[in-house]
């Protein structure tokens with residue numbers, strides 16, 4: 144295992160859409176501005192004006208994207224329109240090499256992929272809604288979804304919740320009932336007395 148991810152273990156946060164992942168992560172990043180980072184995704188699309196290679200995206204050709212797929216270099220990849228997008232193992236490790244904890248805010252299939260990559264040494268936290276009713280209330284309250292996308296998110300939420308019940312799926316489950324309480328519990332798990340999950 145590369146020593147960087149031994150000391151700077153990536154944290155995978157997952158949970159149904161609308162549970163409050165972005166809300167809680169924003170707060171964590173504000174409290175610890177230099178501790179965390181996101182991995183830079185790969186894409187085959189062309190850079191837009193002002194986008195920087197290696198910062199906004201790793202802009203690559205279709206050929207090199209394909210060869211990275213073949214060599215098992217991606218945690219997840221998908222096609223949107225005519226372009227390919229993906230999260231590479233190297234991009235996650237690179238965050239650790241910069242001395243930061245890589246935060247992966249991903250859905251269930253991505254979680255399963257990261258679990259298969261033991262060399263990433265990741266920790267897994269699941270953010271659960273207090274109930275399906277409250278999740279629906281939050282999604283409606285956010286005013287970002289059509290009825291159709293809302294129903295899709297709720298159906299997917301049931302899958303994610305079922306997976307979260309599988310023994311060993313996550314190292315920690317935080318229920319986002321009261322925001323301050325949930326933040327405290329999430330922070331305690333992630334910061335871990337300043338060790339961020341690393342063995343002393």
Ligand SMILES: Nc1ncnc2c1ncn2[C@@H]1O[C@H](COP(=O)(O)OP(=O)(O)OP(=O)(O)O)[C@@H](O)[C@H]1O
Pocket residue numbers: 158159160161162163164165166167281282284285319320321322323325
């Ligand atoms: N503990 C809480 N109590 C009440 N409302 C909350 C709580 N946490 C978050 N919310 C609200 O719920 C809504 C969904 O939160 P947020 O957008 O952070 O979810 P998310 O998990 O990041 O969703 P997505 O995966 O779709 O990005 C927001 O309007 C947010 O303000």
